[in-house]
Every structure is written in structure tokens, then in C-alpha cells.
Amino acid sequence: MCSQKNRKKVAIETLLAQAGNHNDGDSRNSVSTPIYLSSNFRHRDLEEIETFDEKTQYAYSRLATPTRRVLETTLAKLEEGKHAFALTSGMAAIQLVFSLFKSGDHIISLDDLYGGTFRYFDYLEKQYGLTFSKWNGQEIAQLEALVQPQTRCIWIETPSNPTMKEVDIAQIAQTIHEKRPDILIAVDNTFYTPIYQKPLVLGADIVVHSATKYLSGHNDLLGGVVVAKDDEVGEELSFNFKTTGANLDPFDSWLLLRSLKTLPIRMRAHTENAQKVAQYLEDEPAVEKVLYPGKGGMISFYVKEHEKVAPLFKRLQIISFAESLGGVESLLTIPYLQTHPDMPEAERLRLGITENLLRLSVGLENATDLIADLKQAFA
Numbered sequence: 001m002c003s004q005k006n007r008k009k010v011a012i013e014t015l016l017a018q019a020g021n022h023n024d025g026d027s028r029n030s031v032s033t034p035i036y037l038s039s040n041f042r043h044r045d046l047e048e049i050e051t052f053d054e055k056t057q058y059a060y061s062r063l064a065t066p067t068r069r070v071l072e073t074t075l076a077k078l079e080e081g082k083h084a085f086a087l088t089s090g091m092a093a094i095q096l097v098f099s100l101f102k103s104g105d106h107i108i109s110l111d112d113l114y115g116g117t118f119r120y121f122d123y124l125e126k127q128y129g130l131t132f133s134k135w136n137g138q139e140i141a142q143l144e145a146l147v148q149p150q151t152r153c154i155w156i157e158t159p160s161n162p163t164m165k166e167v168d169i170a171q172i173a174q175t176i177h178e179k180r181p182d183i184l185i186a187v188d189n190t191f192y193t194p195i196y197q198k199p200l201v202l203g204a205d206i207v208v209h210s211a212t213k214y215l216s217g218h219n220d221l222l223g224g225v226v227v228a229k230d231d232e233v234g235e236e237l238s239f240n241f242k243t244t245g246a247n248l249d250p251f252d253s254w255l256l257l258r259s260l261k262t263l264p265i266r267m268r269a270h271t272e273n274a275q276k277v278a279q280y281l282e283d284e285p286a287v288e289k290v291l292y293p294g295k296g297g298m299i300s301f302y303v304k305e306h307e308k309v310a311p312l313f314k315r316l317q318i319i320s321f322a323e324s325l326g327g328v329e330s331l332l333t334i335p336y337l338q339t340h341p342d343m344p345e346a347e348r349l350r351l352g353i354t355e356n357l358l359r360l361s362v363g364l365e366n367a368t369d370l371i372a373d374l375k376q377a378f379a
């Protein structure tokens with residue numbers, strides 16, 4: 001947990017490149033933040049305990065570690081929120097947000113979600129008595145009609161996974177908050193990252209990330225992030241976070257902090273590559289339809305003939321047939337079987353998650369090589 005300090009606002013590239021440098025003297029002026037592998041911290045005397053401030057001091061690593069604090073301070077600034085939390089996975093981050101709700105509360109979510117989020121919501125409904133309504137992301141009036149007195153949260157993923165639907169966060173936040181400022185607007189910002197979209201600035205209350213994806217960006221760690229816009233929600237999350245304890249360990253905190261430094265340059269390179277690959281897929285005769293929102297590194301596409309899918313996976317030489325996304329290595333997945341099998345078949349098909357839909361996470365290899373790899377695999 002961390003609180004945002006009041007420092008002069010700089011551009012995102014500067015903020016991230018300098019993350020952890022010029023910090024408050026914890027680290028003997030090292031330019032790179034050290035990893036503190038300590039589960040606990042010594043106290044000077046009894047007086048220190050009596051005046052202990054969780055926001056600036058250390059006692060026990062579930063509460064705070066110096067490395068995670070630098071990371072969380074950076075994340076809060078990055079999403080322009082007040083409180084940030086670094087957790088062990090994206091799902092742990094989503095679970096932390098849901099620690100705000102209780103049995104009987106009503107949640108409205110977009111219908112097309114990450115498969116694990118869908119599974120978690122299903123579990124909450126069955127085991128914990130939360131109720132959910134699904135919105136297709138089209139008419140804002142339909143969203144308003146779903147609001148009930150017990151509605152506590154609207155859960156948005158944009159662009160959605162895997163069908164790349166986009167919704168207007170600002171319009172949703174404005175419309176809902178006008179009548180119901182108590183309803184929390186929560187956005188899973190994993191796909192676009194704050195480089196392309198800052199949900200809190202657009203009016204949302206909470207942002208979550210699977211930091212496993214673009215924020216870490218190297219296919220080498222699992223992590224999750226929650227950022228809250230204001231103190232009230234932030235303080236409650238902070239209490240729940242230290243009470244439940246899915247906090248990111250010092251080594252992964254360091255890795256994630258290191259990765260954030262190159263996030264802006266990586267996102268631009270992912271977009272450049274993805275635009276080229278999407279253009280090739282548009283022209284590829286074996287491809288029926290391409291779903292690409294124009295920015296970011298994620299492309300979904302339909303293969304015309306199902307018989308072509310298995311050979312495609314088998315023949316790829318550079319792109320890996322693997323789950324996950326957002327890293328430097330390009331990955332191809334089949335959501336129908338890999339990320340969304342827990343969604344009922346009828347629901348998958350209704351959303352367009354068919355056996356012919358593939359999802360490509362375009363990495364940072366040379367685009368010409370990626371296109372050649374796909375071309376030879378389709379041939």
C-alpha cells in the first residue's frame with residue numbers, strides 16, 4: 001500500500017524511467033531500487049511503535065516493503081490515483097476489489113470478459129450470494145436499466161478479451177455517477193495500460209491490471225495491481241489488503257518496477273508491430289475477419305476454415321502457441337479452448353468465441369519476421 005506524494009507532475013516516460021531513483025534516502029542513493037529480502041524490520045525503541053506510521057515506516061513485509069512501496073508509488077502516479085496495491089496476480093487484484101462487496105450486493109459487468117474473471121464472478125454468485133447482470137456494451141440506456149438499489153459496482157474491460165469490444169468509460173462514469181455516485185466504476189486496464197487509457201482520469205473509481213501482461217511485459221512474472229482514485233475506497237482496500245495478504249514479493253516487485261521503466265517505449269513498439277501484422281491478416285486469404293482496435297498489441301482473428309487451425313499452430317516457428325499476452329515474445333492462443341473453457345458453450349458462441357477465433361499477442365520481434373512466420377504457417 002502507498003499514498004501518493006505531492007511532487008511536480010512530469011511526463012509518463014520521465015516518471016517511469018526515473019521510478020525509484022531520487023527516493024527518500026531508504027536506499028543509500030542507489031539509482032536502481034534495491035531488493036530488500038527481509039520479512040520484518042527492526043524497531044528502534046518503544047516510542048517508535050507508539051508513533052508508528054504505516055505509510056512511511058516498515059514493520060512486517062505483508063504490510064509494506066521498501067521495494068514494493070516504490071513500485072506502488074509509481075503505479076499510483078501512473079494511473080493518477082491515490083492508493084496503489086501490488087499483488088501476486090491479476091486475479092488476486094480482482095479479488096481485492098471484490099473484498100469491498102458482500103452477499104446481496106449487485107454487480108453489473110460487461111458480458112465479454114477475461115475467462116478467469118468470468119469464472120470468479122460465477123463462483124461469487126454461487127458461493128457468496130453476490131448477484132450479477134451482464135451488459136453487452138452497446139446502449140448506455142440498457143446499462144442504466146440494469147441498475148438496482150443494491151448495485152455497488154460496474155465492471156468494465158475495454159477493449160474486451162478476446163473480442164476486442166471497446167466501451168466509452170467517460171460516458172459510463174458520467175451517466176452512472178450523475179444519479180448514483182455511490183456505484184463504483186471499476187476498469188480492467190490490462191490490454192491498453194495507462195499509456196493508451198487512464199480510466200481514473202476518465203471518471204472511473206478503481207483500476208485493476210494483470211501486471212503479468214504489459215506492465216511486466218517479459219513473460220517472466222505473475223502480478224496484479226489495484227489503483228483507487230480516492231481515500232475512502234483506498235483506505236478500505238488497504239485494510240483488506242494487509243488483512244488478507246496477497247502482496248507481491250520483493251523480487252517480483254523489483255522486476256515489475258524495472259519493466260515499468262520501458263512501458264511507454266514497449267507499448268509504442270507493440271502497436272507499430274500489431275498494425276503491420278493486422279494489415280497482413282486483413283489481406284491473408286485464409287483469414288475471415290480481423291478484430292483490431294488500432295492500438296495496443298492484441299489482435300483477434302477468425303480463420304476461415306477450421307481445418308487450418310491445427311496446422312497453423314503446429315507450423316509456427318517464431319510465434320509460440322502459449323497462453324498469456326503482453327510480453328516481448330509473440331504468443332498465439334485459442335480462447336475457446338485455453339482462456340474461456342469455463343464459459344458455457346452457448347455463451348461463448350453468442351459472443352463470437354468460436355473454435356476458429358485465435359488471439360495473437362504481437363511481441364517485439366521484427367514485424368516482417370512475424371508476418372513471414374504466419375504466412376508460412378498458413379500456406
Ligand SMILES: *Cc1c(COP(=O)(O)O)cnc(C)c1O
Pocket residue numbers: 089090091092114116117157161188190191209210211212213222223224
Ligand atoms: C490475464 C488477465 C487477468 C488475470 O490475471 P493473472 O495475472 O493471470 O491472474 C485479468 N484480466 C485480464 C484482462 C487478463 O488478461
